[in-house]
Amino acid sequence: MQWVLFFSDRQVREQLFARVDSTRGLLLVTGVRHGASMRPPEAREPFVSLERLHGDVVSQVLVADEGGADGMWRDPLGDLADRLHPDSRDDAYAAATGYLLLRDGRPCGVVRKQGTPFEDLWFLQEALSRLTPRIPAPDPAQRPGRRRAEPAPRSPPRPASSGPGARARPSWDDEATPPRGTRAPPPPPEPPKKDPWTVLGIAPGTPVDEARRTFRTLISQYHPDKVAHLAPEFHALAELRTREILDAWEAVERELSGS
Incomplete structure (x- = not known):
């Protein structure tokens, strides 16, 4: 089941809290950007696929920010995150900016937004599969960003000394310390903190x-x-x-x- 709440609604905070408190089982809460020329939030990915594939297992609350003056001073997701994580600013920030997963009103995970609906859907399904056996794990071969590892380039060996009794020098790969001139430059100094x-x-x-x-x-x-x-x-x-x-x-x- 899906619900869409809008920032411009003056009761959006109360409605969001009520949905979280009353929904049993798994619930996904997240914020979306919405404009007049955009499709309704519930008609976009990854929400459509989640509803089609797993709508009987996980409910969704989509909080739409229209970017208008009526909603600029409201931050319902931030208020919810502060309520769920009163002692951790980092956890609250992650909950307010990612896909927040709850079970019976209690937080049980956050999935960071990856940038594309396909990537988000894969990681959401992975997280949900850990929370319930009713949702299968996604195909690892389809994991976004997975690339075949390239072999590391090998440095050429040092030329061996000539002459009788000369000892062969080990290759650079076998040395504990790289030769001079191959060390990475020191990191740049941190910028001064702003007031x-x-x-x-x-x-x-x-x-x-x-x-x-x-x-x-x-x-x-x-x-x-x-x-x-x-x-x-x-x-x-x-x-x-x-x-x-x-x-x-x-x-x-x-x-x-x-x-």
């Missing part, structure tokens, strides 16, 4: 309620799902920016609370 107040765009000492509203607005704007339809590099940038905002808010919240 958390600057990252959030607020002045030091801003009241906590106002700071929290600003944080939620930024998280909504830079959520990776906002660019899920774009190239992978945009998704990576959104994840990087989101992590930067989360780290900044953690520092600001700690400073405002005096801890």
Whole structure:
């Protein structure tokens, strides 16, 4: 069974919590981007295939973000993730941005969004097969991104010294330390950390309620799902920016609370 909830609905948070609390068995909860020119969320992949293949085993709640002003200040998935993982910011972030799997209202796994419906479906089926014998494991040969391993290139052996009694030098592959000039360069220095107040765009000492509203607005704007339809590099940038905002808010919240 599928349900679609929309950010623009002022009761979306309450409806989401009610669905999670009342659904028995396995439940998939995730957020999707939705626009006027897009197909309804329930008509897209991987949700169509999940419903067709395993709809009698797993239910789905799709929370659609239309990107409009009415829904910009709402973050129902973030609220649900905070409710499920009050003691772990990382777990809450993963739950809010991936495919959240629950059993009887309790979290039992998160599948990260891979970028294409085919990849998402494979990993979702793999995760669900671990939770119930009623869903078979996907074909390992069809695992997205699997490539045949290429043999590692071998370095040419050093030329042996000539003359009687000369000892043959081992090849470079047999040496514990590679020869001079083959070591990897040192990693670049880490960039300096940005001031958390600057990252959030607020002045030091801003009241906590106002700071929290600003944080939620930024998280909504830079959520990776906002660019899920774009190239992978945009998704990576959104994840990087989101992590930067989360780290900044953690520092600001700690400073405002005096801890």
